[in-house]
Amino acid sequence: MYAFYSLLIYIFYSLFRRDGRTAAAADPRDSTQSARCHSKGRRCPGQPTPHLWTELTCLAGCSESEDGLGEAVEGRPAEVSLEEALTRLAEFLSVHLGAEEGCGNPPDVDKPVEAPPLLTVTSQLLTLLAWIWGPRGRQALLQRTQPAAGVQPPTPDRSPSREESPFHPATASEEASRGETQVQQPPQLEEEQRAWHRLEQLILGQLEELKQQLEQQEEELGRLRLSVGATDSEKRVQHLTLENEALKQSLSLMRELLLHWGPGPPSRDPQGEAEALVELQSRLQEAQDTMEALRVQLGVQEVQLQGLRGALWQLQQETEQNCRQELQQVHGRLAGLRAHMAGLRQGCGDLRGLVSTFTQSCQGSLSEAQGQVSWALGALSAEGAGTQLPEEQQGPPTECPGRLLELKGNIRVLCRLRPGTPCGLVSTEPGPGGTVTTCYRGRQRRFRLDWVFPPDASQEEVFRELQPAVLSCLRGYSVCIFTYGQTGTGKTYSMEGPPEDPGIAPRALQSLFQEMGARGQHRVTLSMVEIYNEAVRDLLAPGPPQRLAVRQGPAGQGGIQVAGLTHWDVPNLETLHQMLSLGKSNRATAATAMNQHSSRSHALVTLTLRVESPPLGPGTAGTLHLVDLAGSERAWKAGSTSAPPGDKERARRLREAQTINRSLLALGGVMAALRARRPHVPFRDSQLTRLLQPALGPGATAVLLLQISTRHEDLGETVCSLKFAERVGQVELGPARRRRAPRSGTPSSFSTDTQLIETPCTPTPSPGSPQSPSPDGGSGSALALRESLPP
Numbered sequence: 037m038y039a040f041y042s043l044l045i046y047i048f049y050s051l052f053r054r055d056g057r058t059a060a061a062a063d064p065r066d067s068t069q070s071a072r073c074h075s076k077g078r079r080c081p082g083q084p085t086p087h088l089w090t091e092l093t094c095l096a097g098c099s100e101s102e103d104g105l106g107e108a109v110e111g112r113p114a115e116v117s118l119e120e121a122l123t124r125l126a127e128f129l130s131v132h133l134g135a136e137e138g139c140g141n142p143p144d145v146d147k148p149v150e151a152p153p154l155l156t157v158t159s160q161l162l163t164l165l166a167w168i169w170g171p172r173g174r175q176a177l178l179q180r181t182q183p184a185a186g187v188q189p190p191t192p193d194r195s196p197s198r199e200e201s202p203f204h205p206a207t208a209s210e211e212a213s214r215g216e217t218q219v220q221q222p223p224q225l226e227e228e229q230r231a232w233h234r235l236e237q238l239i240l241g242q243l244e245e246l247k248q249q250l251e252q253q254e255e256e257l258g259r260l261r262l263s264v265g266a267t268d269s270e271k272r273v274q275h276l277t278l279e280n281e282a283l284k285q286s287l288s289l290m291r292e293l294l295l296h297w298g299p300g301p302p303s304r305d306p307q308g309e310a311e312a313l314v315e316l317q318s319r320l321q322e323a324q325d326t327m328e329a330l331r332v333q334l335g336v337q338e339v340q341l342q343g344l345r346g347a348l349w350q351l352q353q354e355t356e357q358n359c360r361q362e363l364q365q366v367h368g369r370l371a372g373l374r375a376h377m378a379g380l381r382q383g384c385g386d387l388r389g390l391v392s393t394f395t396q397s398c399q400g401s402l403s404e405a406q407g408q409v410s411w412a413l414g415a416l417s418a419e420g421a422g423t424q425l426p427e428e429q430q431g432p433p434t435e436c437p438g439r440l441l442e443l444k445g446n447i448r449v450l451c452r453l454r455p456g457t458p459c460g461l462v463s464t465e466p467g468p469g470g471t472v473t474t475c476y477r478g479r480q481r482r483f484r485l486d487w488v489f490p491p492d493a494s495q496e497e498v499f500r501e502l503q504p505a506v507l508s509c510l511r512g513y514s515v516c517i518f519t520y521g522q523t524g525t526g527k528t529y530s531m532e533g534p535p536e537d538p539g540i541a542p543r544a545l546q547s548l549f550q551e552m553g554a555r556g557q558h559r560v561t562l563s564m565v566e567i568y569n570e571a572v573r574d575l576l577a578p579g580p581p582q583r584l585a586v587r588q589g590p591a592g593q594g595g596i597q598v599a600g601l602t603h604w605d606v607p608n609l610e611t612l613h614q615m616l617s618l619g620k621s622n623r624a625t626a627a628t629a630m631n632q633h634s635s636r637s638h639a640l641v642t643l644t645l646r647v648e649s650p651p652l653g654p655g656t657a658g659t660l661h662l663v664d665l666a667g668s669e670r671a672w673k674a675g676s677t678s679a680p681p682g683d684k685e686r687a688r689r690l691r692e693a694q695t696i697n698r699s700l701l702a703l704g705g706v707m708a709a710l711r712a713r714r715p716h717v718p719f720r721d722s723q724l725t726r727l728l729q730p731a732l733g734p735g736a737t738a739v740l741l742l743q744i745s746t747r748h749e750d751l752g753e754t755v756c757s758l759k760f761a762e763r764v765g766q767v768e769l770g771p772a773r774r775r776r777a778p779r780s781g782t783p784s785s786f787s788t789d790t791q792l793i794e795t796p797c798t799p800t801p802s803p804g805s806p807q808s809p810s811p812d813g814g815s816g817s818a819l820a821l822r823e824s825l826p827p
């Protein structure tokens with residue numbers, strides 16, 4: 037029963053509160069209007085609910101003061117007494133019920149309203165309570181305890197008037213005046229008391245009736261619960277109760293956690309808890325701020341870390357690259373040091389050889405001087421005795437040229453100027469250690485050479501300077517004399533010369549044979565090849581000149597071998613001249629714009645001189661190479677520029693010029709490598725350098741005769757030729773060494789390492805080779821050879 041009333045009041049309160057809030061939010065001005073209406077002591081139609089709600093909200097702090105309405109009128113919070121609040125509640129309930137039944141129509145106070153019994157009873161109860169708690173109710177209660185008092189309860193039958201109805205509370209002055217009237221009218225009070233009793237009985241009866249109805253309804257509800265289960269509202273209440281319990285448990289748990297993890301002891305003071313909570317929230321906020329700041333700082337540091345990582349990686353790459361470069365440089369320096377060390381070792385060996393050679397030379401000079409002294413003494417004694425010396429003792433020993441050559445150096449550069457119209461851009465200081473000064477393209481250059489022959493120098497003067505080198509071959513030295521220079525500068529002229537004024541080769545052969553004739557016991561072998569368009573051809577071959585193959589000699593023997601090359605024994609000077617003339621005639625020449633008889637090939641004459649049983653010391657095998665190089669030329673100058681399609685001759689000249697220049701370039705590369713003491717010398721770059729390898733090897737003696745022109749138009753090539761000669765002059769081939777004659781072998785090699793046989797040399801055994809001239813061959817044999825050789 038109590039639960040039912042509570043539920044009813046709860047529903048009422050919910051509706052009441054909702055209406056109050058809505059109205060209060062709708063128009064604030066209504067509050068003033070409501071206050072104004074209330075101040076007049078009656079309800080304003082159409083807006084009772086907000087006004088009542090405003091007043092009921094003051095119940096929580098209400099007091100028992102009787103003059104609360106006056107203060108409400110003045111605008112401050114009204115203090116409503118309990119009875120007045122109950123009265124207003126009853127009024128609101130009746131009005132609200134009337135409004136709901138009217139479906140929103142304005143309530144009509146004059147029209148009787150049929151309310152439900154429960155609400156009616158509730159309203160009457162509230163009215164009763166309001167009256168009891170009112171002054172008259174109190175007075176009636178007092179009179180009840182004191183029978184003299186006369187209080188008239190309200191008559192339920194008549195409609196409550198404004199002045200008497202508990203639903204319309206009166207002001208304090210009215211109540212006071214009314215009390216005075218009641219004192220003055222006791223019969224009326226009695227009548228009211230009787231009416232009160234009747235009303236009381238009626239209410240009690242109705243309450244009893246309602247009680248029975250409620251019990252019946254509760255029983256019915258119990259049955260419904262058993263059959264159907266809880267209603268939706270109860271379910272809602274149960275659900276809310278469970279939720280409330282869960283929230284309480286959750287709150288308890290949170291509180292425990294807060295107490296457990298909180299900074300201070302638990303405080304039961306709500307204000308303290310709130311302050312602690314605020315403090316905790318502030319600390320939490322500070323921690324969150326700190327964490328956020330740390331996050332930002334961490335992000336910045338991560339960015340910095342990324343940057344540092346990138347910089348570190350780049351630094352590592354740079355360091356690695358630098359290390360690689362430095363390592364390569366160190367390797368390069370190490371290789372350079374090794375090469376330098378090898379050069380120093382070679383130089384040391386050369387110095388040792390030079391010292392040894394110098395010692396031997398001194399010893400030889402000493403013995404030679406002794407021999408000359410003894411010869412002079414013998415001659416003096418013979419003159420004194422009136423007798424004649426033997427033929428082999430009629431001249432002093434001639435050992436000086438070889439030793440002179442050793443002392444002069446293993447490679448020498450001589451320069452000869454071609455006669456012609458000199459220009460002022462080339463000046464010379466002839467003689468030993470002479471110079472040639474050129475002024476080309478505004479730059480003056482001065483070249484120092486071992487000997488400079490002026491244009492008017494004779495063939496004899498030139499040969500005189502070369503004669504010691506030539507004669508050193510008789511002592512077992514390997515000597516190479518080659519002419520180099522621009523085409524038409526007189527290379528062939530200096531090497532061969534016209535018959536009336538022979539050049540180096542005829543004079544050398546004559547000088548050698550003269551020397552050999554004085555000494556005897558020498559054997560001379562001759563071979564002659566040309567290199568034409570990089571093809572090696574035998575100029576003394578019995579048949580037509582054929583291309584020969586150049587090979588490296590067998591391991592351990594060294595040297596270069598030219599397969600099929602014929603080697604002729606030359607018994608005398610006349611036969612030698614004939615064979616040289618024959619080879620010269622077989623050499624390729626042609627007329628060019630620069631030279632009517634231009635040599636289009638390199639010619640190499642090799643003369644091997646072997647002393648089989650010399651009177652002093654063991655046998656030797658000297659070699660003399662006489663090389664007449666083809667002239668370097670510029671195609672446009674030589675008239676061999678791009679040939680027209682049908683001009684085969686000009687095309688041939690152009691090809692010849694290209695191969696000549698290429699081979700001369702290879703010779704320059706060999707000289708540069710020799711000068712730099714490189715471990716690898718590119719001898720294989722051309723056939724010319726391959727054939728000259730023995731002549732430019734260690735222990736050999738080389739003499740370069742440079743032919744230059746003094747003409748203005750040849751100045752550029754003159755400078756180039758002088759530069760080449762300057763490089764050759766810086767080459768060190770090591771001290772000249774004599775070569776001992778081997779005991780056996782065949783003269784099939786071009787090199788100085790050729791193993792010579794002891795038997796008279798015959799031409800290389802090739803099919804159809806001519807008969808070798810006999811050692812004592814005279815002109816008849818030479819003529820026979822000439823006849824057998826190709827024209």
Ligand SMILES: Nc1ncnc2c1ncn2[C@@H]1O[C@H](COP(=O)(O)OP(=O)(O)OP(=O)(O)O)[C@@H](O)[C@H]1O
Binds near residue numbers: 523667
């Ligand atoms: N010193 C000299 N005295 C007199 N005449 C010379 C002298 N030098 C060269 N000549 C003449 O110059 C011409 C060319 O000489 P030579 O053929 O020897 O030149 P080259 O250098 O051999 O030419 P290429 O390289 O084309 O064979 C010849 O007619 C030769 O007689």
